[in-house]
Amino acid sequence: MSFQVKYFGMLAEIAGLSDEVWNAAGGLTVGQFRAQMLDKYPAMRDKKFKIAVNQKISEDFVLIETPAEIALLPPFAGG
Amino acid sequence: MEKAHKPKKVFVQGPISPDFVAKSIASHQSKTGIGAHAIFLGQIRADQKEGGLVTGIDYTAYEEMAEQAFHNIREAAFAKFELTCMHIYHSLGLVPTGEISLFVFVSSPHRRAAFEASEYIVEEIKANVPIFGKELVGDAGFIWKENT
Numbered sequence: 001m002s003f004q005v006k007y008f009g010m011l012a013e014i015a016g017l018s019d020e021v022w023n024a025a026g027g028l029t030v031g032q033f034r035a036q037m038l039d040k041y042p043a044m045r046d047k048k049f050k051i052a053v054n055q056k057i058s059e060d061f062v063l064i065e066t067p068a069e070i071a072l073l074p075p076f077a078g079g
Numbered sequence: 080m081e082k083a084h085k086p087k088k089v090f091v092q093g094p095i096s097p098d099f100v101a102k103s104i105a106s107h108q109s110k111t112g113i114g115a116h117a118i119f120l121g122q123i124r125a126d127q128k129e130g131g132l133v134t135g136i137d138y139t140a141y142e143e144m145a146e147q148a149f150h151n152i153r154e155a156a157f158a159k160f161e162l163t164c165m166h167i168y169h170s171l172g173l174v175p176t177g178e179i180s181l182f183v184f185v186s187s188p189h190r191r192a193a194f195e196a197s198e199y200i201v202e203e204i205k206a207n208v209p210i211f212g213k214e215l216v217g218d219a220g221f222i223w224k225e226n227t
Contacts, residue, residue: 008141009211010223048225052209055144071141071209077224078140078169078210079121079181079201 001027001066005037009074014043022070031060033070049074089149090142090171094178095120103166103184113163113186117193119201121181123174131217135175136224141209142171148208152200160196162187167200169210 002023007015024036030051038045050057052071053064064070100120107113126133149167156165163186170180183200187193204210205226212224 006141008139008209009213052141052144055141055147071144073141073209074211074223075225076205076208076210077136077212077226078138078145078208079205079226 001064003064003066003068003070006069006071008072009077010047011044011049011072011074014041014047028064029060030058030062030064033064034060037072044072047074087149087153087166089146089167089169090140091168092170092172094170094174094180095168095182097179099168100179100182100184103182107164107186110163110186112188114188115190115193116184116186117190117197119181119183119197120179121201122179123176125176126214128214128216128220128222130220130222133176133214133216135173135178135215136180137173137213137215137221138169138171138180139211139213140169140171145208145210149204152203152207155203156185156196156200159199160185160187160192161189162192162196165196165200167204169204169208173215 002021004019005022006019012018050073052073054069123136153165166184168182174180183197185193185196214222214224216222
């Protein structure tokens with residue numbers, strides 16, 4: 001499966017890009033995706049962030065169903 | 080019947096000018112059912128950090144999700160408070176210290192709803208809208224801001 005991943009704020013700086021296509025061998029939950037992502041970008045390990053699936057903040061047990069847009073959201077700072 | 084409110088454009092590029100705020104107030108003079116406006120303005124503070132003074136905040140957002148979050152906040156506020164109208168503007172890009180980055184403007188027949196709605200809306204924005212802020216510090220440093 002493959003899906004779109006968007007990075008914001010400090011996470012985009014760590015990844016060195018603001019979006020990419022993520023390819024995975026089989027189905028993934030949000031938690032499994034998080035683990036793969038931290039392997040790819042170890043510098044994100046000590047950063048706080050939430051994961052949104054199709055613009056909805058999602059728990060780790062949620063299964064990612066394609067087509068999906070995943071977004072990594074660091075702490076909010078509006079106002 | 081549920082009132083439907085069209086999604087409105089919230090984001091503006093750069094600071095929100097005092098002139099824009101004044102014109103927004105003036106444009107409500109014809110709405111004579113209004114007895115109270117409440118306005119909240121968020122201004123960039125020159126905090127002292129380790130690397131120097133904050134000189135501004137560079138805002139980015141997950142815009143599609145943020146627009147939806149603003150829309151949800153508007154709908155919730157209209158349902159919760161007796162409001163005649165509501166406007167929310169937030170900056171993207173660089174806003175220098177001393178300038179305005181958030182403008183919340185609510186109008187009601189009576190003051191209580193206006194006071195309460197403005198506080199509710201600002202707190203909801205800070206907690207639930209995916210906006211990110213890079214505080215520029217001193218000559219070249221930066222710190223990613225985090226709402227508490």
